[in-house]
Each structure stands twice: as C-alpha cells, then as structure tokens.
Amino acid sequence: MFGIYLKRELGRRKKAALVIALGLALGIALVITVNSVSAGMTQAQDKVLKSLYGLGTDMTVTKAQSAPKAGSSQGPNFKFDAKSSSKTTQSSDRVMTQGGQALASSLVTKVAAQKGVAEAVGAITLNVTKVDGSFTQGKAQSSTSGSSQQQGGPGGGTGSSSGGQPQVQGGGANFSVNSYSVAGIDVTNQDLGPLATSKITSGKTFTASQTDAKVAVISKSYAKSKKYKVGSTFKISGTKFTVIGIATPDSSESTTDVFIPLKQAQTLGDSKNKVTTIYVKATDSKQISTVKKTIQKNISGTTVTTSADLASTVSGSLSTASNLATSVGKWLSIAVLAAAFLVAALLTSSAVSRRVREFGTLKALGWPSRKVTRQVVGESMVNGLIGGGLGIALGLAAAYAVTAISPKLTAQLGNTGGGGGMGGGPGGGGPGQQSASSTMEIALSAPVSLTTIALAVGLAVTGGLIAGAMGGWRASRMRPADALRSVS
Incomplete structure (x- = not known):
C-alpha cells in the first residue's frame, strides 16, 4: 500500500x-x-x-649554517698556473658543501636509535663550480705615430716624437663558468634519500659494494645537456667518474645533476665522516610530530623538518x-x-x-x-x-x-x-x-x-x-x- x-x-x-x-x-x-x-x-x-x-622520507635532520667570521671570505676562489704559456687552456673546480652546517656521520646511527624511527640515512650535498677557459698574452708595441706631441724642455716648447713608451696590446681572458649539483648518497640504502625520487631509465644503479667506487648516476636532463650516456666519463676536481646509470625523476624535474657514493662525495667536499642531511623514516606516519620532538630533545643543535613544515613554504x-x-x-x-x-x-x-x-x-x-x-x-x-x-x-x-x-x-x-x-x-x-x-x-x-x-x-x-x-x-x-x- x-x-x-x-x-x-x-x-x-x-x-x-x-x-x-x-x-x-x-x-x-x-x-x-x-x-x-x-x-x-x-x-x-x-x-x-x-x-x-624523498619517497618514504618523513622528516630530515639538518643543522643551521653558522655565521661567517668577521673578515672571512665566502666567495669562490680560483687559482691558475701563472707560468702557463699563451692560449693554454685553464680549468679549475671549486667544490662546496650545501644544505647547512655539516653533521658528524655518527649522528645518523644516533638518530636511527631514537624511539619511533624506523630507519635513517645520511647524505651530503655539494655544489661544483667549474671554470674553463684560457688566457691570451698581450704583446708590447712601441708608438710610431708622428703626430704625437711632447712637452718641450725649458721654455715650454713642443715638438714631434717619432717614438714613445711601449704599450701592451691584445691579450685577455675567455672563461666559461658551469655550476652543477652533486649528491653523495648511501648506496646501501637507496630507498631513502635523494635518489629515491627517481628511477633508473638507462644503465643500472649503485650496488651495495660500491660504497667508495668512482661511479656516478646522472639525471636525464643533465645527461642530455652534456651529451653523456652510460659509459661516459667526466672529472670532478681531477677525479674521474664513470656514468653507470641515468635517472629520471618520478614526478618532477630533479634539481640534482649527479649522484655519487657518499664516501667519494665526502672526499671531494673535504668533509670526511660528515653529512649535511639525515633522512628519517618513522615507524608510524601518525606519530611524526612526536618523533620530531624526540629527536630535537635528544640531539641538540639540530633542526628537524617534517613534510608539514615544508608544505607551508610551497607557494605559486x-x-x-x-x-x-x-x-x-x-x-x-x-x-x-x-x-x-x-x-x-x-x-x-x-x-x-x-x-x-x-x-x-x-x-x-x-x-x-x-x-x-x-x-x-x-x-x-x-x-x-x-x-x-x-x-x-x-x-x-x-x-x-x-x-x-x-x-x-x-x-x-x-x-x-x-x-x-x-x-x-x-x-x-x-x-x-x-x-x-x-x-x-x-x-x-x-x-x-x-x-x-x-x-x-x-x-x-x-x-x-x-x-x-x-x-x-x-x-x-x-x-x-x-x-x-x-x-x-
């Protein structure tokens, strides 16, 4: 009804x-x-x-850069061989750590031992500024112009001069500057850290035994710009690296150009047993804020940043x-x-x-x-x-x-x-x-x-x-x- x-x-x-x-x-x-x-x-x-x-990363641990001392210079400094002959090519690399003050590698183990931390790995970020070019030596030439005038002797007279002081003509320098980024990663745990955001589309990635090998994985965009491919070689501060893989970012254009083993990066950056960033994965994603407080409490002087902190800085x-x-x-x-x-x-x-x-x-x-x-x-x-x-x-x-x-x-x-x-x-x-x-x-x-x-x-x-x-x-x-x- x-x-x-x-x-x-x-x-x-x-x-x-x-x-x-x-x-x-x-x-x-x-x-x-x-x-x-x-x-x-x-x-x-x-x-x-x-x-x-970094995929799987819940937070990072860093340390703020200390203020430079008075009178210290923070700018690039390049030295070339002054005895080089004319038109000889000059090349110099300046490698600097980036991402805040360096942390002791032992802190990675300490962070991993904190309550609520599933795993932690360290990484170091370098910026390499490469200067290539050459000097051209100038040539001294005497002036032969008959119209040049000279101040005369006593009495203020003037007269013509058929000669003059030698002058350097020509010469100079022509240099190009190339800056690129290098990330030193823990090759024993590549699922956490900078390389975790990319996948290898050509060649292969690092093996666990290549902790101190002179091998590199480069980004697809950097490989294209430099015309590198798997098997290519390049030098950083005189150290030759062989490209074993090319990485493509999963979701956006990566800002890292070169990935190398952590020990090699520490050597290049003169930062033995140092890292600039510690990547942390929590055991429970719902307890990230609690883990952050625990790390900040037990490891003083560090800055712990979560994805929620980073989200507030996204603009555009x-x-x-x-x-x-x-x-x-x-x-x-x-x-x-x-x-x-x-x-x-x-x-x-x-x-x-x-x-x-x-x-x-x-x-x-x-x-x-x-x-x-x-x-x-x-x-x-x-x-x-x-x-x-x-x-x-x-x-x-x-x-x-x-x-x-x-x-x-x-x-x-x-x-x-x-x-x-x-x-x-x-x-x-x-x-x-x-x-x-x-x-x-x-x-x-x-x-x-x-x-x-x-x-x-x-x-x-x-x-x-x-x-x-x-x-x-x-x-x-x-x-x-x-x-x-x-x-x-």
Missing part, C-alpha cells in the same frame, strides 16, 4: 519532485567537485614534497588554488547545501499545505498521524535519493572534466629559514640556497574517492530527512475537519 501510494503521488507531482531533486543535486555536485579538487591539490602538493623530500599557483579550494570552495559548498536543504523543506511543506483535503480524508479513513508522516517522509527521501543520484553524476562529470583538462599549476618551494629546511637543496638533498628558485609544474587532477561518494549519499539522505521532517510535522497536525472545510 505504502509503495503503491508513494509511486502514484510522486507521479502526480513530477515537476515539484524534479525541482527538489535538482536543488539537492546541485549542492551535492558542488560538494563532490570541491572535495575532488581539494584531493587533487593534496596529491599535487605531495608530488612536490616527494620530489624534493598551486598554493593559491589550494587556498581557494579549501576556504572559498568549502564555504560555498556549505552555503549552497544549506540553501538546497531549505528550499527542499519549504517546497515539501508547501506541497503538504496543498494536500489538506488528501491528508484530512486519509485521517478520516483511519490513518494515524505517524502513517501520514511516514508517507511524507518517504516521498521526501525518494526525492533526496534522486537528487543524490543526479548530484553524483554531475559531480563525477565535473571531476572528470577537471582531470581531462589537467590545468597546469606551478609550485615554488621557499626556504624554511635558518638553513634548516629540507628539500631545498639540489635534488631534495636538504636545505640550501637553491630552494628559493626550485620551481616545478604540476598537472592538476580531481580524483573522486569512495568516501566522497558516501558523503554525497549521506547528504542526499540528510536533505530528504530534513524536508520530510518539516512536511511530515505539518501533515501530522492536520485533522479530518480541515478536509471538510476545504470542500467548496
């Missing part, structure tokens, strides 16, 4: 039911779209952080879009939903007021108030579910459109301050001055999760209940006498 009556009544009021359903559908579709875009923003931000931070259009989706989008969704629920409730209540004769007659035939209320609520629930179905369809279509278009967003990672930030240096090898210029482009997607679908269904049911509750309450107050008064 309930189902038959429900079907007949909804069929009689198709327009009213459609208006209610569409109102709920628009609100639900907006919620799905905003939640999906917000999820896409989170994924995009995770790509940015992982590409600079990604950050702007994320803020809009989080604040404006969600508040707009709430406002539209509230309006949709209110409109549905008012339309349902208005429909009930036009059914005075119907409900009064049903009560006169013996229907109790609860049965009349159940009938109105049932009709509203069906309207809500129809609106939910339409809203899910519209929301999925909008999310699919965003994913298909894939708008490009830029993300720029700023310094976290004090030299203690992470991911700013080359290849995510810890903090560094290059972080301010680390900009990447991310394609936005709008993934729809089952949780979002469940939320949409819940909102549809809620909207139907709110509308049905208001209409049912009004219907339950009607009396058979009201039906008789409505008969003309």
